[in-house]
Amino acid sequence: MSEAGKVVYLINGPNLGRLGKRQPEIYGAATLEEIENEFSRLAESKGYSAVCVQSDSEEEIIAAIHEATEKGAAIVINPAAFTHYSYAIADALAQAPGFVVEVHISNPSAREEWRRRSVVSPYVTGTIAGFGKDSYMLALEAVVAAEAGAASKSSDRSR
Numbered sequence: 634m635s636e637a638g639k640v641v642y643l644i645n646g647p648n649l650g651r652l653g654k655r656q657p658e659i660y661g662a663a664t665l666e667e668i669e670n671e672f673s674r675l676a677e678s679k680g681y682s683a684v685c686v687q688s689d690s691e692e693e694i695i696a697a698i699h700e701a702t703e704k705g706a707a708i709v710i711n712p713a714a715f716t717h718y719s720y721a722i723a724d725a726l727a728q729a730p731g732f733v734v735e736v737h738i739s740n741p742s743a744r745e746e747w748r749r750r751s752v753v754s755p756y757v758t759g760t761i762a763g764f765g766k767d768s769y770m771l772a773l774e775a776v777v778a779a780e781a782g783a784a785s786k787s788s789d790r791s792r
């Protein structure tokens with residue numbers, strides 16, 4: 634695949650369209666648009682194009698995961714509250730062939746009891762939580778490093 638052909642999906646779940654207004658003491662001042670722009674610029678600088686999706690609907694999030702799956706694209710996903718109970722999103726992520734990074738702006742493990750369980754975690758490559766909007770950028774760096782590592786491993790094998 635050419636460098637320019639690499640795609641990463643940024644998928645955000647319910648209530649994240651209100652970032653900037655939503656409990657800024659927890660989720661920060663940046664709007665989702667600002668985060669998506671920063672993510673897309675960083676992706677471009679790494680040779681990726683970003684597809685950004687936000688939805689409050691489980692159905693639309695699953696559709697975006699299926700789309701990424703069909704393209705073999707990496708996924709950076711903040712499932713928001715769905716993290717804690719959506720087996721349907723977990724099942725969709727289980728099918729994704731590429732790297733998947735679960736992201737949280739806050740650190741759910743340090744918050745209410747009900748946030749401490751993620752039903753999607755068994756189906757992701759790794760999780761980055763608690764770094765504010767930088768969690769998304771760190772997740773992208775992780776995808777880039779993981780894909781570069783996978784590429785160098787597959788070229789090792791062909792040696």
Ligand code: DQA
Pocket residue numbers: 647648649711712713714715716736737738739740741748
């Ligand atoms: C969140 C944490 C979830 O518990 C919460 O429901 C969210 C946002 C985060 O990014 O910190 O909506 O995923």
